[in-house]
Amino acid sequence: MRRRRVIDHVTAVTDVSERRACRAVGQNRGTHRRPAPANPYRDMLVVRMRRKRRRIGNGTNGIVRRRARRRNQVWGMDFIQDRTADGRPLRMLVVLDELTAIRGAPKHIRSDNGPEMISKVVKAWRKEGGTRTLYIDPGAPWQNGIVESFNGRLRDELLSSEIFDTLTEARYLVDRWRLHYNHRRIQRALGKMTPRRSRRDALARLRAGSLRSPALRRPSETPGALRSPNSHKGWTDESDPVTAT
Numbered sequence: 001m002r003r004r005r006v007i008d009h010v011t012a013v014t015d016v017s018e019r020r021a022c023r024a025v026g027q028n029r030g031t032h033r034r035p036a037p038a039n040p041y042r043d044m045l046v047v048r049m050r051r052k053r054r055r056i057g058n059g060t061n062g063i064v065r066r067r068a069r070r071r072n073q074v075w076g077m078d079f080i081q082d083r084t085a086d087g088r089p090l091r092m093l094v095v096l097d098e099l100t101a102i103r104g105a106p107k108h109i110r111s112d113n114g115p116e117m118i119s120k121v122v123k124a125w126r127k128e129g130g131t132r133t134l135y136i137d138p139g140a141p142w143q144n145g146i147v148e149s150f151n152g153r154l155r156d157e158l159l160s161s162e163i164f165d166t167l168t169e170a171r172y173l174v175d176r177w178r179l180h181y182n183h184r185r186i187q188r189a190l191g192k193m194t195p196r197r198s199r200r201d202a203l204a205r206l207r208a209g210s211l212r213s214p215a216l217r218r219p220s221e222t223p224g225a226l227r228s229p230n231s232h233k234g235w236t237d238e239s240d241p242v243t244a245t
Contacts, residue, residue, distance in 0.1 A: 003025050003026070003027045003032075004027070004032060004036065006021075006025055007021045007022060007025060007027060007032055010024075018032070060137075061110060061134035061135055061136055061137075061143065062136060062137075062140070062142075062143030062144075062145075063098070063110070063143060063144065063145050063146060066108070066110070066134055067098075068097075068098040068099040069099075070099065071097065071099055071100045071104075072097065072104050072105065072106050072107060073098075073099065073106070073107050073108065074097075074098045074099075074106065074107070074108045074109070074110055074134065075095055075096065075097055075098065075106035075108070075109050075110070076094075076095070076096045076098055076109075076110045076111070076144055076146050076147035077093065077094065077095050077096075077109055077110070077111040077117065077147065078093075078094050078111060078112070078141075078144060078147045078148070078151060079091050079092065079093055079094070079114075079116060080092050080094055080151045080154060080155065080159075082155075082159045082164070082170075083164075084164045084165065084166065084167065084170065085163050085164060085165045086165075088167070090164065090167070090170055092174060094147055094150060094151060094154070096146060096147055096150055098110070098146050105129045105130075105131065106129075106131055107131065107132065108131065108132045108133065108134050109126065109131055109132075109133055109134065110134040110136065110143075110144050110147075111133070111134075111135065111136070111144065112135065112136055112138070112141070112144070113135040113138070117133075117135075154177070157177070158173065158174065158177045182195065183195055183196045184196065
């Protein structure tokens with residue numbers, strides 16, 4: 001079929017004869033002049049390919065069917081791996097609230113059903129907080145797309161550009177990047193402001209209206225805010241709330 005179209009095009013736009021065009025592309029003249037037989041399978045395949053589309057996160061517990069609608073409704077969790085300069089493995093647990101910053105306890109956790117996520121310790125922790133699970137389908141990481149997107153950003157901006165000589169250095173650099181990402185990174189969704197500035201402006205508007213919102217409390221009043229043992233002066237001040245991210 002492709003050779004037939006080439007020959008027809010060449011003979012239509014140039015003075016080359018059909019015989020010469022067939023000889024150039026290796027097509028028999030009798031085959032070229034004989035009408036192409038109908039191929040219902042090919043026509044059906046073309047129709048199927050035109051209707052084909054990619055379904056991202058379309059599993060039962062994926063990000064499309066079980067989308068987070070409010071804060072603390074769904075947390076996404078996953079592990080990301082790297083190595084130190086001498087080959088020792090590093091594993092980091094990524095935890096993200098799929099809607100906003102982490103505060104309090106989640107209603108659901110979206111993750112794979114790997115051995116870490118179904119361990120007795122994690123099950124006990126979920127039972128204590130009344131948290132349910134949203135396990136994605138095996139081999140379908142796109143169903144946990146928000147966390148996978150964050151993992152790609154973490155690897156591109158930090159893990160692929162830094163060499164960790166020791167575990168202590170890795171903790172320091174990862175914690176520094178995390179604090180910057182959580183508090184000082186400009187975000188388009190916040191009107192190209194940092195989370196800290198957006199929160200400060202929201203608090204100022206609440207004070208002007210004599211309102212009080214528990215979702216926008218001061219960092220010192222935020223329940224569950226922990227002081228990170230890896231926080232370092234010079235990068236973050238002592239007022240930054242640090243949560244498991």
